[in-house]
Amino acid sequence: MSSQVIQLYEYHVWANKTVFEHLRKLPEEVWNKEITSVFPSVCQLMSHIYAMDTMWLSVMRERPFNEARELLMRLLDESKMENLEGVEKRFIETENKYRDFLNTCDFEKTIPLAHPVYGSVSTPLSGLVQHVVNHGTYHRGNLTAMLHQLGYSGVPTDYVFYLYTV
Template identity: 50%
Template sequence: MKKHHALQLYDYHVWANNKFFERLKELPQDIYDREIQSVFSSIAETLVHIYMTDTIWLGVMRENSMDEIQASIIEAQEKTKNRELEKMEVLFADLSKKYQDFFHNEGDLDKEICPEHPQFGRLETHLSELVQHVVNHGTYHRGNLTAMIRQQGYSSVPTDYVFYLYEINSAE
């Protein structure tokens, strides 16, 4: 049976994040926390933002209450306080496992879901569209990371979706 497209997109999201962790570990350690003029003040802050946002959206997909989502934000803020690269890599891996478990247990990625936001109101959408949002958000900020790495004089890593497709197709 063919994998649901939303699952493949999420696998791409994890693959692309891992490519960045691999690249960042190859670079001088000081570029990770160095303050620069960009969308975020550092590469570390960008990774924290991606992690925090992915945490929030998992709660939304699980149809958690706003109180539960707020509690997950506070917990994620505590976990990301020191922002060390290796710790962030572990946090991302743990969070992707939670997503995978959720997807496995959910079964219907095309089901309707209606999250309520205190400012934006009710959204009628599908679970697969929220997965697409998480992936798009990550892709946008990986573009920021690429710019931040280049701004500091180093090459980044290609994480276009097509490169992911080539890699998984060559592994089959």
């Protein structure tokens, strides 16, 4: 099980890196160009993925909801106007923290999640890693749509393309 969970997370890392490689090839103004879409800019979408990834890691480390939410809001505020290189650096730092955590955790360990609106649930850590990966996949799809709106192509980041690289 642990190797599957780690491979799933490594797919997420690969997909994010593939996106950043693609974004570096586009005109610089694409990063902050305002757009009427799911997010107001590519920067804010990528900042969201980064901040949510980091927040979920704090949840996996069993931080209280209020602490995780404060972290999320702070990171969104810090990164929402950062340049591409700065947000990419943040992604890399978070990836390293995940690797440290994933290499030492028990994926079957069940942790409680308490949310003021949705209530309480318990889930194994492996399920939260899957959630992080699914969340990133969902928003990378949003990114492709946003880039098409701006007149640019997206980049394929499907899991099967990752498998061809490993």
